[in-house]
Amino acid sequence: MASTGAVAPITSREIAVAERMPGHSPLIASGPTETTSWLTTPWHDGPSTWDLFRTVRTTHQGTREACDAAVDLCLAVADLYRRGWTHGDLQPDHAIHTKTGAQLIDCTWAASPTLAPSRIFRGGLPHLLAPELAAGCPTPPPPHRPAAVAHCRHSSMARPARDPPKCRL
Structure with missing residues (x-):
């Protein structure tokens, strides 16, 4: 998942949840910045x-x-x-x-x-x-x-x- 602009904070929130929620799919990689956010999780x-x-x-x-x-x-x-x-x-x-x-x-x-x-x-x-x-x-x-x-x-x-x-x- 990747997002830019005004939607980037939404993806950044998903990253924060993924890092904290027990049992959530582990992040393979992520990259939140001020203008772009992205994350990769395992396929279910x-x-x-x-x-x-x-x-x-x-x-x-x-x-x-x-x-x-x-x-x-x-x-x-x-x-x-x-x-x-x-x-x-x-x-x-x-x-x-x-x-x-x-x-x-x-x-x-x-x-x-x-x-x-x-x-x-x-x-x-x-x-x-x-x-x-x-x-x-x-x-x-x-x-x-x-x-x-x-x-x-x-x-x-x-x-x-x-x-x-x-x-x-």
Whole structure:
């Protein structure tokens, strides 16, 4: 990723996040300057959450794969929260599903107790924005029950497709 001019500070913020966020893709190289910023990270081989939900959107099939992807995404976000971070702009294309789980990408707007939220961007997709972020909390409270997502997934896999799981998170 490279940017110049007024957009260079946005790429510089992504560099700052990449250097600090535990579990973030390591930087291969980066070069922030006053007028240009660039960074290189490893490639994550796999589809995005958006790609994994394509079959559900178009044919109403593939719900098991979509459920697995949703659980992987929830676990990745729960891990981020457990470490005191928020993503800040979670979107279906901002998670790549690899063999080892969902890898969160495009973390420019992430925040933590040691990295204040950006004043440049205060947006996000409303249906994917956590309530505490919408309310303006700078960092999330610890997850209430992070294992509940995995329990819900296990319960849903053990039932016939027409019998939805009864999960309480």
